[in-house]
Amino acid sequence: MNPNKFFEAAKKAGISASQLHISGSSSTSISLFHHEIDSYSIENDQTMVASGIYDGKFGSCSTEKFDNSAIDFLVAGIIQSASNSEKSDSEGIFEGSPKYFKKNCFSKELSDTPIEKKISLIKDIEDKLFAYGDPISDVQTVTYAESSSFSEFYNSFGLKLKNKKNHFVLYAGVVATKGEEVKTNFDYDFGTDISKFDADAFSKKLCEGAIAKFGGTQCDAGKYPTLLRKNVFADLLGYFLDANSADEVQRNSSFLIGKEGAKVASSKVNIEEIPLLKGPMFTYFDGEGVAKINRKIVDKGVLTTHFYNRETAKKAGKETTGNARLAGGKMGVGCSTVTVKPSKKSQAELIADVKEGVYITEVAGLGTGMNANSGDFSCQAEGFMIRDGKLAEPLDLITLSGNVLKMLNDVKGFDNEYRMMLGGVGCADALIKGMNIGGK
Amino acid sequence: MISKQLALEVLNAALETGGDYAEIYCENNISEAVSLENGKVESSTRNLSYGCGIRILQGTNSVYGYTSDLSKKSLLALASSLAHRFTGNRLFTVKAIENAKFKIINKIKDHLTDVPASEKIEYCKKVSELTQGVDERIVRCIVGFGDNKKDIEIWNAEGETGKHFTNVEERGRLHIMAVAKDGDNLQSAFAGPGMSAGWSYFTDKLDWKNTALHTGKMAIDLLSAVECPQGKYTVVIKNGWGGVIFHEACGHSLEASATAKHMSVFSDSIGKQIANPIVSAFDDGTIPNEWGSNNIDSEGHVTQNNQLIKDGICVNFMIDKLNGRRLGKEANGTSRRQNYKFEPTSRMSNTYIAAGKDKPEDIIKDTKLGIYVTNFGGGSVEPTTGNFNFSASEAYIIRNGEVQEMVKGCTLIGSGKDILMNIDRVGNDLDLGQGNCGAASGMVPVNVGQPTIRVSEITVGGRGGELK
Numbered sequence: 027m028n029p030n031k032f033f034e035a036a037k038k039a040g041i042s043a044s045q046l047h048i049s050g051s052s053s054t055s056i057s058l059f060h061h062e063i064d065s066y067s068i069e070n071d072q073t074m075v076a077s078g079i080y081d082g083k084f085g086s087c088s089t090e091k092f093d094n095s096a097i098d099f100l101v102a103g104i105i106q107s108a109s110n111s112e113k114s115d116s117e118g119i120f121e122g123s124p125k126y127f128k129k130n131c132f133s134k135e136l137s138d139t140p141i142e143k144k145i146s147l148i149k150d151i152e153d154k155l156f157a158y159g160d161p162i163s164d165v166q167t168v169t170y171a172e173s174s175s176f177s178e179f180y181n182s183f184g185l186k187l188k189n190k191k192n193h194f195v196l197y198a199g200v201v202a203t204k205g206e207e208v209k210t211n212f213d214y215d216f217g218t219d220i221s222k223f224d225a226d227a228f229s230k231k232l233c234e235g236a237i238a239k240f241g242g243t244q245c246d247a248g249k250y251p252t253l254l255r256k257n258v259f260a261d262l263l264g265y266f267l268d269a270n271s272a273d274e275v276q277r278n279s280s281f282l283i284g285k286e287g288a289k290v291a292s293s294k295v296n297i298e299e300i301p302l303l304k305g306p307m308f309t310y311f312d313g314e315g316v317a318k319i320n321r322k323i324v325d326k327g328v329l330t331t332h333f334y335n336r337e338t339a340k341k342a343g344k345e346t347t348g349n350a351r352l353a354g355g356k357m358g359v360g361c362s363t364v365t366v367k368p369s370k371k372s373q374a375e376l377i378a379d380v381k382e383g384v385y386i387t388e389v390a391g392l393g394t395g396m397n398a399n400s401g402d403f404s405c406q407a408e409g410f411m412i413r414d415g416k417l418a419e420p421l422d423l424i425t426l427s428g429n430v431l432k433m434l435n436d437v438k439g440f441d442n443e444y445r446m447m448l449g450g451v452g453c454a455d456a457l458i459k460g461m462n463i464g465g466k
Numbered sequence: 467m468i469s470k471q472l473a474l475e476v477l478n479a480a481l482e483t484g485g486d487y488a489e490i491y492c493e494n495n496i497s498e499a500v501s502l503e504n505g506k507v508e509s510s511t512r513n514l515s516y517g518c519g520i521r522i523l524q525g526t527n528s529v530y531g532y533t534s535d536l537s538k539k540s541l542l543a544l545a546s547s548l549a550h551r552f553t554g555n556r557l558f559t560v561k562a563i564e565n566a567k568f569k570i571i572n573k574i575k576d577h578l579t580d581v582p583a584s585e586k587i588e589y590c591k592k593v594s595e596l597t598q599g600v601d602e603r604i605v606r607c608i609v610g611f612g613d614n615k616k617d618i619e620i621w622n623a624e625g626e627t628g629k630h631f632t633n634v635e636e637r638g639r640l641h642i643m644a645v646a647k648d649g650d651n652l653q654s655a656f657a658g659p660g661m662s663a664g665w666s667y668f669t670d671k672l673d674w675k676n677t678a679l680h681t682g683k684m685a686i687d688l689l690s691a692v693e694c695p696q697g698k699y700t701v702v703i704k705n706g707w708g709g710v711i712f713h714e715a716c717g718h719s720l721e722a723s724a725t726a727k728h729m730s731v732f733s734d735s736i737g738k739q740i741a742n743p744i745v746s747a748f749d750d751g752t753i754p755n756e757w758g759s760n761n762i763d764s765e766g767h768v769t770q771n772n773q774l775i776k777d778g779i780c781v782n783f784m785i786d787k788l789n790g791r792r793l794g795k796e797a798n799g800t801s802r803r804q805n806y807k808f809e810p811t812s813r814m815s816n817t818y819i820a821a822g823k824d825k826p827e828d829i830i831k832d833t834k835l836g837i838y839v840t841n842f843g844g845g846s847v848e849p850t851t852g853n854f855n856f857s858a859s860e861a862y863i864i865r866n867g868e869v870q871e872m873v874k875g876c877t878l879i880g881s882g883k884d885i886l887m888n889i890d891r892v893g894n895d896l897d898l899g900q901g902n903c904g905a906a907s908g909m910v911p912v913n914v915g916q917p918t919i920r921v922s923e924i925t926v927g928g929r930g931g932e933l934k
Contacts, residue, residue: 059727066551067809068531068544086509090534091494091516103512110500110510110583166729166850201729201850208731210850244925247696247932277503278605279645281652354501355511391855394843395877399645399652404694404877404927406855423853425696425877425927464696464877464927 193306242422484554600682694928707899804908818915822892
């Protein structure tokens with residue numbers, strides 16, 4: 027659609043300023059099950075989200091139908107949305123930042139690699155997983171998904187921003203069986219260069235991960251020094267990042283109220299927001315069209331800033347941090363990719379002094395087991411005991427409970443096995459002074 | 467959304483390389499939502515989701531694609547690209563398409579999309595006023611009403627004569643969230659009653675006043691709740707939304723998407739005892755106007771009342787077309803998808819444990835020491851191992867047959883196989899509760915349900931030490 031036609035129609039209808047965000051993606055996903063392509067999908071997405079100021083108020087509307095009726099639908103939707111709104115403190119439409127840090131994150135090589143080569147890669151992985159043999163009893167799936175996406179942002183002041191990127195995700199799951207005992211393990215990798223993917227190492231790690239779970243039991247309930255695997259720490263950190271939204275803070279719904287500039291974590295914790303990291307998660311403008319930059323969020327345990335959009339920044343007397351996110355018809359706040367600084371210690375060095383502790387490798391049910399307002403949580407977990415500084419017997423069906431802020435304050439250190447997770451948090455395993463484990 | 471002629475061309479393009487079944491699923495979904503923050507309208511939006519999914523099956527293999535461009539060129543290109551994943555010769559040509567007829571279960575006269583946003587806003591304001599008025603420590607109150615009207619057309623063929631289904635799904639849901647604050651102590655409570663019904667249900671039948679007051683009261687009560695103990699305890703679970711225990715612990719593991727590939731703890735369980743004989747369970751997509759009910763499923767099969775467990779014996783799974791082929795069984799009206807972006811698969815609709823004989827008060831009276839869970843946030847399961855978790859949003863300690871102090875931060879975990887066998891009391895007070903369930907084919911509206919039940923032992927996780 028021609029954005030100018032929308033802006034003209036919007037202006038004619040009395041919408042004083044407006045913006046149009048057009049995004050879409052094309053994806054292909056292939057799954058194997060027992061040596062056959064069990065599922066193959068081709069996905070073509072496109073969405074237009076239009077916003078504007080009508081009678082001094084903000085309104086928004088979206089559609090996936092890109093035909094001649096779209097402009098009228100969006101204009102009418104903005105007017106209805108703004109007319110019903112009782113929010114009078116809208117910051118209006120943003121004219122544009124002086125400078126943007128655009129990078130090319132589209133890999134032509136990935137896009138040009140024939141699909142048959144990608145299918146042969148997952149067939150190779152599946153063969154390796156089956157070849158592992160007993161006790162690997164089945165391969166649940168091996169999936170290759172590749173997505174190419176675009177995002178275009180226009181406003182009635184003439185701002186035009188475009189971003190195009192692509193990436194792949196490889197995902198596999200195995201089942202290990204010993205008598206009545208059944209264990210599963212899943213893992214994934216993602217990026218823009220499949221030639222770097224190490225199928226041998228991936229398959230071996232996946233099978234060994236499932237086998238290591240055999241004999242998992244519950245430990246005695248109690249408080250233990252706890253090593254959180256990076257994926258678990260990243261999941262929990264996600265709630266800290268949500269709570270750092272100035273919107274949540276200003277609406278009395280965050281455990282970070284009054285904490286900006288204060289110590290919120292141990293001095294070992296350094297967190298940076300890195301939207302400009304080149305790769306699948308790269309983004310250089312926010313939901314208002316404000317330029318994004320990399321910035322420190324937690325510096326040696328001190329919370330340097332909340333995440334702001336223009337409206338929340340104005341309320342707090344600050345500058346926007348480029349964290350606007352348009353969702354559910356309102357301009358909210360969200361964060362992009364985040365990295366937590368690892369240390370130089372190996373995992374063995376990090377836990378060398380732990381006499382009796384717990385290593386949590388997976389959690390489940392955090393979505394409902396978390397009180398996002400208070401940061402209190404309780405969820406299902408599995409992992410291993412740590413005895414005399416070494417990983418020991420497996421643990422299954424235990425619970426992990428605690429508080430996100432307390433956890434960050436109790437961080438004793440990180441190891442050096444850093445990984446960027448698909449969810450946009452990069453970190454290493456974190457050792458926590460003490461966390462509550464429920465079991466026997 | 468597309469003409470019969472185009473549907474015929476697309477189906478035939480899809481079947482060109484030996485597919486034995488082709489399906490076109492078109493959708494035009496208008497959704498509206500109003501959201502109030504402390505009584506003031508924060509947002510009011512209208513969104514249109516529009517597109518089409520094409521699926522081809524060849525035996526037990528499937529290919530699926532979707533697009534929001536419903537032009538002839540786009541649909542034929544998509545059908546052709548998908549078809550080329552198979553190598554074979556055409557098995558048949560679709561020559562005609564017949565219109566399918568089915569019974570309308572969800573009859574609605576006063577459509578939610580016809581109600582002006584201003585009326586929904588006034589309704590939400592009344593709800594918000596009640597919730598906020600519960601206590602001055604309610605510092606944030608979000609009340610919203612969301613509804614959608616989804617026009618669906620399905621065209622499918624597995625022979626020379628194809629079928630055409632036209633269906634409409636309409637749903638509405640009230641959302642209430644209250645945040646209570648006392649010093650640094652922040653607690654929240656949520657309620658979300660929904661129905662596949664008209665506006666008069668929400669204004670006249672739903673007890674929205676009580677729901678509004680209860681949500682505010684829960685947030686306030688949680689301020690003084692003590693931390694939940696940890697260990698293995700007897701747990702009594704209240705009727706209605708408490709049925710999420712069956713949904714997570716067992717329901718997902720009875721979906722053919724898990725059982726057909728032998729990826730479920732219940733894969734080979736038909737005819738075997740999987741629960742205490744006092745337990746019977748159903749998945750019933752036919753209850754008029756219920757949140758999880760549908761006239762037809764996402765493949766065009768009429769919905770059914772499927773008994774899953776009879777007196778502790780597993781008698782059936784929820785079966786979609788593709789997994790039905792894997793199992794050698796007919797689909798039973800349980801194939802669902804969030805929207806055209808998802809390939810359909812077997813999913814729950816209104817799933818519940820049937821009523822038993824016990825009075826709920828007797829179940830509590832006969833419990834010496836345990837936990838009484840009256841509301842849940844939700845949970846999840848890994849169907850292959852059967853390990854599940856769910857978190858209680860409202861729970862109390864039971865001592866000597868009496869409900870005592872409220873606890874917070876309560877998570878229940880276990881194995882689906884164990885928990886079904888450990889249900890030792892089933893009440894006579896069956897009720898349903900509404901939720902949205904996320905799985906392979908996206909988020910779908912489901913009812914969970916049960917009478918009050920007691921589980922002799924579940925692992926409880928909390929920060930409150932041992933239960934005394």
